[in-house]
């Protein structure tokens with residue numbers, strides 16, 4: 001997007017301020033520069049050359065979660081997410097080449113298929129060789145970035161392995177669906193793909209998981225590398241062709257959907273006819289639903305999770321209070337802005353402590369990792385799972401047993 005287009009988008013803001021109470025960073029800091037309206041004004045100043053890209057301005061713009069809660073509240077329909085992505089791309093393009101290269105390398109590594117699986121091997125070593133105990137004892141965890149990384153590594157250690165799906169028979173002639181796995185989900189939530197296969201199989205739908213699929217590109221797009229994000233989309237388009245794509249991570253689906261017509265898995269399952277013979281076993285207990293920003297504000301279909309869970313007998317389904325506020329995971333945000341990410345997660349943990357559910361479901365991998373780590377550290381006895389995993393357990397009691 002060139003500067004005139006970016007300005008046209010920014011100029012749609014009439015500065016009414018109705019979005020301000022909905023913005024998590026404004027609520028935390030009470031500073032205009034940390035509000036949607038303030039950030040739009042900063043982008044306008046930057047684009048017209050009235051402001052220079054100094055550290056104070058960068059802190060305000062980089063502090064944005066791109067959660068799009070402001071979009072939901074805006075009467076002028078300002079496309080804040082698109083605007084912020086374009087502003088970040090313009091700023092990245094002006095960086096000196098070595099800094100740009102370093103940022104790009106970091107994103108490439110985070111989204112590379114081999115990096116997270118490698119970390120899952122290092123995670124147990126971190127615990128066994130005393131790294132975790134040392135980090136606690138030396139006070140290193142008082143530093144937010146180290147604390148976030150420590151939590152994530154422990155989460156990698158605790159990830160469950162993929163469960164066996166079993167030889168389910170599928171209805172002949174049903175159109176297969178192609179599962180988009182997502183780079184984070186492969187490493188952090190391998191059981192989700194197995195659950196998806198099991199549930200689709202019981203609905204008579206064949207699933208495929210095309211080889212060669214790559215990262216959806218969301219991390220690159222939200223961090224100022226749109227060309228690289230488009231290249232990843234093109235690779236996925238070549239891999240999936242005209243298959244019906246179903247994604248298990250809402251952020252990936254939100255990135256893929258405009259170009260590849262991907263469907264979020266809860267909605268995809270609800271759209272299928274369910275055989276009358278399908279019996280679901282009761283799962284007695286309370287489940288709290290966390291609504292990822294990508295599901296709530298981008299796909300705008302978080303209701304699909306509640307509808308799907310309502311098919312499981314015995315469940316008491318409650319929204320996690322504060323669902324209109326981001327949990328702080330927000331793609332790479334928890335690595336880049338760890339203090340704010342931890343602060344936002346603490347609010348979610350407080351809500352969980354009041355509700356005391358047996359399960360917390362979320363459709364986004366980053367949120368799941370962030371919330372599971374925060375809840376675990378707070379000593380809460382809550383299992384953080386994808387809703388499709390609960391559904392799979394209700395269909396097949398042995399699913400996911402460890």
Ligand code: SF4
Pocket residue numbers: 022023024025026034035036039063064065066067068069070071080
């Ligand atoms: S995207 Fe989220 S954090 Fe950023 S300005 Fe909008 S509401 Fe605030």
Ligand code: SF4
Pocket residue numbers: 012013014015016017018019020036037070073074075076077078
């Ligand atoms: S609600 Fe929309 S128009 Fe009003 S200040 Fe916020 S972004 Fe601008």
